[in-house]
Amino acid sequence: MQQTNHTLHTDTNGPGLYEISSRVVNWCQKQAIQNGLLTLFIRHTSASLTIQENADPDVCHDLQDFFNQIAPQQGSYRHSAEGPDDMPAHIKTALTQTQLTIPLTHGQLALGTWQGIYVFEHRQHAQRRQVVMHLIGEDF
Amino acid sequence: MQQTNHTLHTDTNGPGLYEISSRVVNWCQKQAIQNGLLTLFIRHTSASLTIQENADPDVCHDLQDFFNQIAPQQGSYRHSAEGPDDMPAHIKTALTQTQLTIPLTHGQLALGTWQGIYVFEHRQHAQRRQVVMHLIGEDF
Amino acid sequence: MQQTNHTLHTDTNGPGLYEISSRVVNWCQKQAIQNGLLTLFIRHTSASLTIQENADPDVCHDLQDFFNQIAPQQGSYRHSAEGPDDMPAHIKTALTQTQLTIPLTHGQLALGTWQGIYVFEHRQHAQRRQVVMHLIGEDF
Numbered sequence: 001m002q003q004t005n006h007t008l009h010t011d012t013n014g015p016g017l018y019e020i021s022s023r024v025v026n027w028c029q030k031q032a033i034q035n036g037l038l039t040l041f042i043r044h045t046s047a048s049l050t051i052q053e054n055a056d057p058d059v060c061h062d063l064q065d066f067f068n069q070i071a072p073q074q075g076s077y078r079h080s081a082e083g084p085d086d087m088p089a090h091i092k093t094a095l096t097q098t099q100l101t102i103p104l105t106h107g108q109l110a111l112g113t114w115q116g117i118y119v120f121e122h123r124q125h126a127q128r129r130q131v132v133m134h135l136i137g138e139d140f
Numbered sequence: 141m142q143q144t145n146h147t148l149h150t151d152t153n154g155p156g157l158y159e160i161s162s163r164v165v166n167w168c169q170k171q172a173i174q175n176g177l178l179t180l181f182i183r184h185t186s187a188s189l190t191i192q193e194n195a196d197p198d199v200c201h202d203l204q205d206f207f208n209q210i211a212p213q214q215g216s217y218r219h220s221a222e223g224p225d226d227m228p229a230h231i232k233t234a235l236t237q238t239q240l241t242i243p244l245t246h247g248q249l250a251l252g253t254w255q256g257i258y259v260f261e262h263r264q265h266a267q268r269r270q271v272v273m274h275l276i277g278e279d280f
Numbered sequence: 281m282q283q284t285n286h287t288l289h290t291d292t293n294g295p296g297l298y299e300i301s302s303r304v305v306n307w308c309q310k311q312a313i314q315n316g317l318l319t320l321f322i323r324h325t326s327a328s329l330t331i332q333e334n335a336d337p338d339v340c341h342d343l344q345d346f347f348n349q350i351a352p353q354q355g356s357y358r359h360s361a362e363g364p365d366d367m368p369a370h371i372k373t374a375l376t377q378t379q380l381t382i383p384l385t386h387g388q389l390a391l392g393t394w395q396g397i398y399v400f401e402h403r404q405h406a407q408r409r410q411v412v413m414h415l416i417g418e419d420f
Contacts, residue, residue: 001141001276001281003315003417005383035143037179037274039317039381043392045333051238052230053185058218059230066211066231071346078338090332090339091346098331098395099381101179101239103145103274110272112183115238132390134317134383136276136281136416137143141281141416175283177319177414191378192370193325198358199370206351206371241319241379243285243414250412252323255378276416277283 003136004031010129012121015068015085017052017060020131021116027133028104036137038109039101040117043130046089047121048096054116067092067122089122096120104137143276144171150269152261155208155225157192157200160271161256167273168244176277178249179241180257183270186229187261188236194256207232207262229262236260244277283416284311290409292401295348295365297332297340300411301396307413308384316417318389319381320397323410326369327401328376334396347372347402369402376400384417 006027012018028038042049053059068088077087100117103110111117119129146167152158168178182189193199208228217227240257243250251257259269286307292298308318322329333339348368357367380397383390391397399409 001143003281003317005315005385035145037143037177037276037317039383041381041383041390043390043395045331045339045392045394050234051185052234056219056221059185059227062217062219062227063231063234070210070350077342079336079342081336087339087342091343094330094332094343095235095375097237097377101181101241101381103179103181103272105145105272110181110183110274112185112270114185115183130392132383132385134390136317141283175285177283177317177416190374191325192374196359196361199325199367202357202359202367203371203374210350235375237377241321241381243319243321243412245285245412250321250323250414252325252410254325255323 001138002033005132005134008131008133010119012129013126014124015121016064017118017120019054019116019118024117031135032139033135033137034107034139036104036135037101038104039134041099041132045093046086046123047119047129048093048098049100050096050118050120051115052118053114055114085124092122141278142173145272145274148271148273150259152267152269154264155261156204157258157260159194159256159258164257171275172279173275173277174247174279176244176275177241178244179274181239181272185233186226186263187259187269188233188238189240190236190258190260191255192258193254195254225264232262281418282313285412285414288411288413290399292409293406294404295401296344297398297400299334299396299398304397311415312419313415313417314387314419316384316415317381318384319414321379321412325373326366326403327399327409328373328378329380330376330398330400331395332398333394335394365404372402
């Protein structure tokens with residue numbers, strides 16, 4: 001059994017879903033491990049991870065709308081010193097994922113046909129986000 | 141350290157919570173691994189996983205009501221080509237889990253007394269859902 | 281590759297976010313494993329886990345307000361035999377996490393600067409909550 005890890009940097013430019021599937025898959029394919037477990041961990045509390053449909057881009061826009069309605073910037077929040085988008089960003093992060101773990105079999109992640117891996121940015125301004133990738137498993 | 145995996149198929153027949161606890165436990169008990177980590181990964185974006193109380197069936201019905209109210213079929217969505225239940229299904233998936241990881245100790249999953257593992261189906265029509273189970277650990 | 285586990289008990293005294301970061305970090309530092317994967321699993325369905333900002337305590341209060349508004353005690357629930365706070369507690373648990381997995385590198389968890397690990401208590405009365413910690417990895 002072996003393990004390896006790497007930090008992926010994603011530059012975001014405003015709220016939205018940024019697909020990282022191909023970068024994650026490419027990194028996995030360069031590792032010796034063929035069977036195991038991939039964990040993604042985002043090191044932030046105002047951006048999150050989600051697995052969603054990557055066929056119709058409207059899905060991502062509808063998701064954004066939903067989260068904006070449920071946690072609006074115009075809400076009444078105590079925490080406002082970091083801007084009106086910060087507390088809604090924390091709420092949206094709490095409602096989605098900070099971490100995702102995906103089995104790897106014969107070099108293939110277990111992702112279904114329509115599943116894409118996304119960084120879900122919740123802040124208004126440009127950010128550089130860090131996603132730690134950790135892979136544990138075997139080369140056979 | 142060893143690992144093994146298997147895909148569990150669950151036939152669903154409309155929205156609701158389908159308990160898979162006993163099938164998951166049974167599969168684990170047939171493996172040589174006694175101590176380790178079980179990961180469940182659902183390969184879909186319109187059905188999800190959740191751990192919930194499995195004592196009172198009303199809890200599952202109330203959960204369904206809650207998610208139907210928060211993401212109603214009558215909502216205004218861009219993504220409608222796959223039917224009025226599809227975009228709400230993606231939202232409900234984003235709000236719950238695509239993956240669950242549970243420690244295994246002396247052959248027992250760490251599930252609490254009242255915790256059941258459920259496939260949460262969000263689509264109206266019958267579906268066959270795939271849940272990948274991955275177990276890593278040792279036989280002692 | 282090695283593994284080890286331990287159950288952390290947290291006494292809660294009403295709804296709110298109880299930070300367990302330092303207890304988790306301290307336990308990890310006492311293990312021989314320097315590189316690997318830490319999994320936290322809470323054995324309940326009316327309390328959950330979340331990773332949130334631990335700088336401004338207002339964030340935790342705003343989070344509580346949000347979840348109280350979205351799943352109010354005054355809601356119309358079938359499941360009421362365990363008190364008016366129980367079904368909202370199950371909903372809040374479904375919307376957050378029962379499990380968190382965090383990579384460990386050179387003895388350090390991958391937590392970002394502002395990330396804290398919290399038990400999110402959703403019940404009114406005092407509880408003793410169990411969080412299973414499982415660490416798999418190597419000592420180099």
